[in-house]
Amino acid sequence: MAVALSLLEREGVSGFTTRTLAREATTSTPAVYELFGDKTGVVRELFFEGFGLLRGCLDNLIDSDDPRADLVRLLEIYRSFIKDNPVLAQVMFSRPFSDFEPSESEVQAGSSVRVFIVEHVRRCTDTGAWRGDATDIAHVLVALVQGLAAAENAKRLGTTQSSVDRRWSLALDAVLDGLAT
Amino acid sequence: MAVALSLLEREGVSGFTTRTLAREATTSTPAVYELFGDKTGVVRELFFEGFGLLRGCLDNLIDSDDPRADLVRLLEIYRSFIKDNPVLAQVMFSRPFSDFEPSESEVQAGSSVRVFIVEHVRRCTDTGAWRGDATDIAHVLVALVQGLAAAENAKRLGTTQSSVDRRWSLALDAVLDGLAT
């Protein structure tokens, strides 16, 4: 898995082949097939691994007594995870390998991450009059962050760092202000 | 191109091969290569075609005297385009074909669409105290819509139609309220 992660991030989706993976792991392709069944199986494991790593990043968050500021920092961690692991994030949230489509139960892989986010949203909704249910808000925030991060990675969000950052904070401020009545 | 569009939407990314494309167009693969150079060339044309189609959908929008309501309807058209052409939207906004990465100038393909959106945002910012520049707001809105649509297509936004719709309108209402100070 370590070799797979490094190969994926180094060579991208198109360079990620069973043969090179086997070679870099100093073994042969059938060994890969024995362990993972499919190439899709390798991708699936990367998918899970990605959510584990993301969860690890989020654990670095230390809560303060300002729930909203904590939520903003949480979303910034989410953003930097996607920025630091662009290919892995694609595997998690997009379908770069056209024959890996996570089943409904596998989508639950992110449940630990989702719970973490919902909890931090709930800290906000508890201390004030926020609009909507905490789960709904979490979905909205995650979709927004992923949309922004996808645009940023595709260099579609702006040409200079400052314009990109400005749009990120505009988006986050606006949505949180709009949510917090 | 018509055959390519239909093949793409029918067979998905993994079924989209030069051989089947040539067969369905009742020709041979070198003919495809003569016209498009690469398989990437075909994908690139689909990319442009997609923005043309999206622009055509947006043209159905008839402006009223309520700029904000118009903007909401614009974003709903954007959403239904992505929902009606999921694979094409992936080609436009994601990288399902791992060796097609639009160059910076090709990203400008969406400029007509972008201009259209910025104009409708500006109608709002002109008639009221909105936060931020119209271009920034347009970027934020597009990112939000694409994030929500990607989540919806991946069945990640909710299990029932009503929860999905509820989250869509929560997101749009919140961000527009937050923007419109």
Added chain:
DNA sequence: CGAGCTTCGTGACAACGTCACGATAACCTT
């Protein structure tokens, strides 16, 4: 009617996902 250029079909090549087959290594039972 014929020269030059564009377009297309046949066939081939390399790389990929996948697997059958046999060989090896590991483990458990006695």
Added chain:
DNA sequence: AAGGTTATCGTGACGTTGTCACGAAGCTCG
């Protein structure tokens, strides 16, 4: 410690895909 069962792995092969060389066919223009 020995033998047998199972899990693991390497060699080689097959079908499919992107790609292209080569030659044939058609069109344009004199």
